[in-house]
Amino acid sequence: MPSDLSPIDKAKFVAAKQASLYVEDGMKVGLGTGSTAAWLVKCLGERVQDDGLKIKGVPTSSRTAALAREVGIEVMSLDEARWLDITIDGADEYDGNLNLIKGGGGALLQEKIVATASDQMVVIADASKSVETLGGFPLPLEVVPFGWQTTKTLIEETLIGMDVLGRKVSLRMNGEAPFYTDEGNHILDLHLNRIGNARQLSLVVNQIPGVVENGLFIDICDIVVIGHGDGRVEMRDINEGMVQEARHDFIETDNLFADLND
Numbered sequence: 001m002p003s004d005l006s007p008i009d010k011a012k013f014v015a016a017k018q019a020s021l022y023v024e025d026g027m028k029v030g031l032g033t034g035s036t037a038a039w040l041v042k043c044l045g046e047r048v049q050d051d052g053l054k055i056k057g058v059p060t061s062s063r064t065a066a067l068a069r070e071v072g073i074e075v076m077s078l079d080e081a082r083w084l085d086i087t088i089d090g091a092d093e094y095d096g097n098l099n100l101i102k103g104g105g106g107a108l109l110q111e112k113i114v115a116t117a118s119d120q121m122v123v124i125a126d127a128s129k130s131v132e133t134l135g136g137f138p139l140p141l142e143v144v145p146f147g148w149q150t151t152k153t154l155i156e157e158t159l160i161g162m163d164v165l166g167r168k169v170s171l172r173m174n175g176e177a178p179f180y181t182d183e184g185n186h187i188l189d190l191h192l193n194r195i196g197n198a199r200q201l202s203l204v205v206n207q208i209p210g211v212v213e214n215g216l217f218i219d220i221c222d223i224v225v226i227g228h229g230d231g232r233v234e235m236r237d238i239n240e241g242m243v244q245e246a247r248h249d250f251i252e253t254d255n256l257f258a259d260l261n262d
């Protein structure tokens with residue numbers, strides 16, 4: 001492995017590389033957003049260019065769409081695809097039941113729609129994303145800009161009755177200005193520290209007028225592929241009601257890392 005990739009990037013790369021092997025000729029593939037998902041898009045692009053893999057990609061953000069086109073993946077909208085064989089995406093946290101917090105990159109709405117419209121969702125992550133209980137990572141809520149301060153107050157009041165440790169809510173910024181999602185909405189980050197009942201919280205916050213969607217992915221993810229800096233990958237598969245672990249020693253050449261890092 002080249003020395004210019006940090007251990008965390010190597011971990012992200014091997015998780016992405018392993019997950020790319022789930023993709024077969026003819027599949028419609030949901031393409032996630034974020035730094036780990038970007039490795040996946042590059043790995044798939046390489047298979048398209050070098051092996052003639054024929055896939056159609058449905059990106060979950062304008063960033064991912066641009067990268068997919070750049071590496072030669074044919075891109076289509078979800079409306080054209082309607083249903084997908086697989087979605088592969090990163091996550092900010094995953095727990096033992098493979099429930100997730102997503103949206104660190106602000107793409108949670110499209111990510112949730114695309115993952116839910118897929119036969120299978122595979123998450124790729126490094127081991128630092130593993131948690132006992134969700135909530136250490138601030139939970140993103142996508143909210144419409146109209147009346148967002150009122151929506152924020154309603155969220156704060158709602159949190160008083162919820163099983164959470166922290167209740168601070170902050171508007172995500174992009175420098176001096178509020179952050180805008182691809183859908184033209186804002187993100188409110190909920191600093192909860194610990195979420196006692198993620199399923200309940202997800203249902204309750206989505207009832208608040210102005211909230212479009214939240215970053216909790218409950219019962220959506222099927223497999224988590226966990227990468228390690230030394231090239232090992234573990235797969236946790238929740239299908240058939242149990243979490244199974246497998247290990248795979250990923251052997252990779254310096255050249256592939258170098259190519260993908262370009």
Ligand SMILES: O=C(CO)[C@H](O)[C@H](O)COP(=O)(O)O
Pocket residue numbers: 032033034035036037089090091092101102103104105106107108111
């Ligand atoms: O949910 C996401 C974007 O909305 C990302 O998948 C998540 O933030 C993980 O990103 P990274 O792979 O860069 O750590």
